[in-house]
Amino acid sequence: MFVIKSPVTETKQLQENIFLQKIHCPEIASVIKAGQFLNVRVLESTYPLLRRPFSICDVEDDYIYLLFNVMGEGTIILSHKPEGALIDLLGPLGKGFNTEDDYELAVIAAGGLGAAPFPFLTKELKDKKEIKTFVGGRSKSDVITYGMINVSVATDDGSAGYKGTVVDLMRENLQELKSKKIKVFACGPTPMLRAVKEFCVENDFNCEVSTECAMACGFGICQGCPIESANEKDKYLLVCKDGPVFNIKDVML
Numbered sequence: 001m002f003v004i005k006s007p008v009t010e011t012k013q014l015q016e017n018i019f020l021q022k023i024h025c026p027e028i029a030s031v032i033k034a035g036q037f038l039n040v041r042v043l044e045s046t047y048p049l050l051r052r053p054f055s056i057c058d059v060e061d062d063y064i065y066l067l068f069n070v071m072g073e074g075t076i077i078l079s080h081k082p083e084g085a086l087i088d089l090l091g092p093l094g095k096g097f098n099t100e101d102d103y104e105l106a107v108i109a110a111g112g113l114g115a116a117p118f119p120f121l122t123k124e125l126k127d128k129k130e131i132k133t134f135v136g137g138r139s140k141s142d143v144i145t146y147g148m149i150n151v152s153v154a155t156d157d158g159s160a161g162y163k164g165t166v167v168d169l170m171r172e173n174l175q176e177l178k179s180k181k182i183k184v185f186a187c188g189p190t191p192m193l194r195a196v197k198e199f200c201v202e203n204d205f206n207c208e209v210s211t212e213c214a215m216a217c218g219f220g221i222c223q224g225c226p227i228e229s230a231n232e233k234d235k236y237l238l239v240c241k242d243g244p245v246f247n248i249k250d251v252m253l
Helices: 073-079 118-125 166-172 174-178 190-203
Strands: 002-015 018-024 037-041 052-060 063-069 086-093 105-111 130-137 151-155 182-187 206-210 226-228 236-238 245-247
Touching: 018 073, 037 063, 052 073, 052 086, 052 118, 063 073, 063 118, 105 118, 105 166, 105 190, 118 130, 118 182, 130 166, 151 166, 166 174, 166 190, 174 190, 182 190, 190 206
Parallel strands: 105 130, 105 182, 130 151, 182 206
Antiparallel strands: 002 018, 002 086, 018 063, 037 052, 037 086, 052 063, 206 245, 226 236
């Protein structure tokens, strides 16, 4: 784990409120795994006080990429970082995706900004496994397909692709999915992850989910990001340390 100040080399707007930031950080780029995250301090001042957690979106040589939407003061500041500005990074943190299981087809399910960790995962998998990607959002403006391949789109309002949720679209493709040994990798809002879990349990699909949670420390000291264990009554895991990626059999969503 590193605490390091690294320079921004590019920040570009992909679509409304969605930004992609390129940072030169060979130390982290050389060791981070898909599904892990960074805790970012956006300013040196005491406001905003807490670091913000960001999934690693992609890695390219000595560069790492963050994908984020502008929602509050911290991400507004981050989106306006000029080229050369230093960002205080803590990471890599957490446990990433397990890509080594026995499966033929990797099925990626992303909802909204849940697309963030999947360009890097796609890059790790594309030369090893067949990939099928399902991406969804409330409307066309919420759909993020950057860095992903073999993409099918679903929107709640039907403004792009299939009208319905990501899981509805996966059900529409159930026979195709059942024709191969698959593993599902999912990230998105908690209601979506619950639906993914139900779908995978029904069909006996192996599945890992990347969970979202507010964090303070990012490595388990503050105990501020609990998630209920599915295996032990009244036992909680920590999203930052035990996750953020979990097998669906291990957590209550």
